[in-house]
Amino acid sequence: MKGILSVTLFVLFVIVLTGCSGNSAPGISSVERQESTAEPLAAPAEPLTPEQPAAQATMPTINIKMANINFTAILYDNESARTIVQEMPFTLNMEDFALQEKIAELTFPLPSAQTETPATIKAGDLSLWSGNNLVLFYTTFSNAYRYVPVGYIEDVTGLQSALGNGTVTLTFSANE
Template sequence: MKYTFNILICILPLLIAGNTILVYKNFQDSNISSNNPRMPGTINIKTGDKIFTATLLDNATAMAFKAMLPLTINMTELNGNEKYFRLPADLQANASNPGTIKTGDLMLWGANTIVLFYKSFSTSYTYTKVGKIDDPTGLAAALGSDDVKVTFELRQER
C-alpha cells in the first residue's frame, strides 16, 4: 500500500502538468483564426505587385474556401466587371440574389465557380457570398481587362 501511494505521489504531478500543457495548446489553437478553416478571418488577394486584404464571411462556403488556401489560379475575364475560376471541387452553396454586386465582392456562383468582382452593378443572378475586399481602391486596374493570375492566401496575423 505504501509503495503504491509513493508511485502515485511521483506520477500525479506529471499527469497534471501534461494535461495543463494540452489544455493550453488546445486553447491557443482554437484562438488562431488565420490557421483555423472553421473560423472566418482575413485573407490576402494578390495580383501582380498589388495585395488586397479581404474579410471572409462566417458561413460554410467561406470556411470551405479558406480550407483550400493558399490557392494560385488563372482567373478568366467576364463582362468587363468580374474574374472567375472553376474550382476543382464543389463547395456548399446557399445562393441568393444580392440585387447589387459591389466592387470587391468575392462570391461563389453555382457550387464551384469563385468570382471576384471589380465593378459594381445590378444583377438578377444568384450567388453565395464568401467575402469582400476591405478597400477595393485600385482593384479594377490591378486585375486589368484580360485573364489574370491571382493568389488567395491566409493573412498572417502580426
C-alpha cells in the first residue's frame, strides 16, 4: 500500500511541475506563438434599452395621402423601403386592426428582410408584418411582435383622427 501511495504522489508531483512550467524542454518541439496581424476587436456596443431604438440610416421622404390630408414619412435605408419606393405611386385600402394600426397587403413582391422586435411601437411607425403586409400604426404601445422597419411619420399630429375607424384609402408617393 505504501508503494502505491508513493507512486501516486510522484506522478502528481511530476504533473504539477510540468503544468506549472511555462517553457518547453530544450529540443522538444512546441507550438510557437506568432504575432497576430488581426485588428483588435472593437469594444462591445452598449445594449439597447426600450427607450433607445436602433439607429437607422434614412432615405428621402414619401407622401402618404388620405382624402385631403397629407403626411410626410421618412423611410429607412433598407431593401424593403427601396423596393416600396420603386413601386410608387400606389393606393391601398388599409383595414383597421386592434384599434391601433391600419394594415394592407402589398401587391408586389418584397425582398426577404431581417425582422426586429421593437419594445415600443410609436404612432406613425411604418412597418412590414408577416411578409407583404404594410402596417401604419396610429397609437403608441408596448410590443412583442416582429416587424421589418420601413419608416415613420415624423409629425403625427392629427394622424389618428385622419385615419378614422374602419377601412381607409391611402395613396403612397415619392417626394421629388
